[in-house]
Amino acid sequence: MPGVIGAIDGTHIPIPGPSHERQAYINRKGFPSxxxxxxxxxxxxxxxxxTGWPGSVHDARVFRNSPLYTLLENGNLPEDYHLLGDSAYxxxxxxxVPYRDNGHLLPWQVNFNHIHSTSRVVIERAFGLLKSKFRRLQKLEMIDVERIPLVISGACVMHNIILMKENLNLDLEIQQDLEVIGHDVGVDNVAAREARAAAVQKRDEIATGLAMHM
Structure with a gap:
């Protein structure tokens, strides 16, 4: 798929959960994170x-409140480039994001979704590799919530260092962390609607281009 600079997703790091406002940390799977x-x-x-948002917060809200969202919304990415996200975005x-499958997708849309999925899977593999190399992240037994993001961020930095310094076998068996939420954020202004229309056209053009190689 052309123009991809990266794949985005969220994952949950299980924690004991604080005694105060504990419910805010309970994610959709029923555990604090x-x-x-x-x-x-x-x-x-x-x-x-x-990192740092409580587990109950939706992926889309985390993204909308991130510095990355502000950077992208301000037009700091050339129009030919993009991230790949699941339907939570x-x-x-x-x-x-993929075409929403309503049972009536055209072949070229199905083809796009397949290529999108096989391209975006790198973020699932990255999360799986992170958690397999730093197993404490599978259940981070920390009470001090304010320090937890530092540990998670440090593990991500070490993850990158390992990938740069060692010749790892990336085909090792890792735990996939698939978290797909079928939800779109509403569009409520003219500029956003115009951006949405441009995105629809862009996705369609890429999808039809990919279909030529089917």
Whole structure:
């Protein structure tokens, strides 16, 4: 898929949960956690991370409140480039998401979704590799919530260093952390609607271009 600079997703780091405002940390799977939002490249290296949001917060809200969102909304990414996100994110010129499958997708849309999925899987592999190398992240037994993001961020940095310094076998068996939420954020102003239209056209052009190689 052309123009991809990275894949974005969120994952949950299980924690004991604080005694105060504990409910805010309970995620949709029923356990307390801290969110890690990350963008990785094709080599599974994290090129942008944000962590610290409680587990109950939706991926889309975490993204909308991130410095990365502000950077992208301000037009700091050339129009030919984009991130790949799942359906938890909103289609934008800088964010390509799959076509929503209503049972009536055309073959070229199905083809796009397949290529999108096989391209975006790098972020799932990156999360799996991170948690397999730093097993404490599978259950981070820390009470001091304010220090937890430092530990998670440090693990992400070490993850990148390991990938740069060691010749790892990236085909090792790792735990996949698939978290797909079918939800789009509403569009409520003219500029956003115009951006959405541009994103739809961009995705369609890429999808039809990919279909020529089917």
């Amino acid at each position: 801290i969110q890690l939002q990350a963008v990785c490249d094709a080599k599974l290296r994290f090129i942008n991370i944000l 909103t289609l934008q010129p800088y964010m390509l």
